[in-house]
Amino acid sequence: MNLTISGHHIDVTPAIREYVQNKLERVRRHFDQLIDVSVILSVDNLTEKEKRQKAEINLRMSGKTVFVESVAQDLYAAIDTLIDKLDRQVMKHKDKVQNHNHETIKHLSEAEIPASPA
Template identity: 55%
Template sequence: MNLTISGHHLEVSPALRAYVVSKLERVLRHFDQVIHIKVLLSKHNESQKERRQRAECSILIKGNALHAGSKHLNLYAAIDELVDKLDRQVMGHKTRVQGWRSAPVKRELSTIELH
């Protein structure tokens, strides 16, 4: 698995990087077929102060790509919200894949009547 953490208009400190990695472990615990994770942390000058810090993530997993993003006043809170969204998406993907694989094959036996 490849993990890329980058910052836009802010420097990603080792503490911030460690926080992101520790939070992403929760997502990885539910689904182990992750190929690549890309996290983008950014700071924007918006008029709404509570939406200035952004966290975006793209996860490439076997058979699909998941994307999520969040905005908040505090970058750590934005990361927490982002991981919650990703966790829900990964769990939904996992249940869809497991449901598809474990669904019984419905076969109708056609009877041929001879007259």
């Protein structure tokens, strides 16, 4: 897995980098087929009192690309919300990939095959 953490208008300190890596371990624990992860942390200066901290992630995995973003006044809160959203989407994708409950039509008996509307 390739991990890229970059910052726009913010210096990515080792503490922030380690925090993001620790949070991404939760996603990796649920789904380990990640190919590429790109995290962008940014600060938007709207007014002096109102600074928006924004965290974005672009995650490529086998069969799908997931983009999630989160905005908060605190960067760590934005990262927490981002990881929560990402974890839900990854778990949803994993459930779709691993859902093998559908049987093919050739294995169903003729009584179980739904009739096509004519």
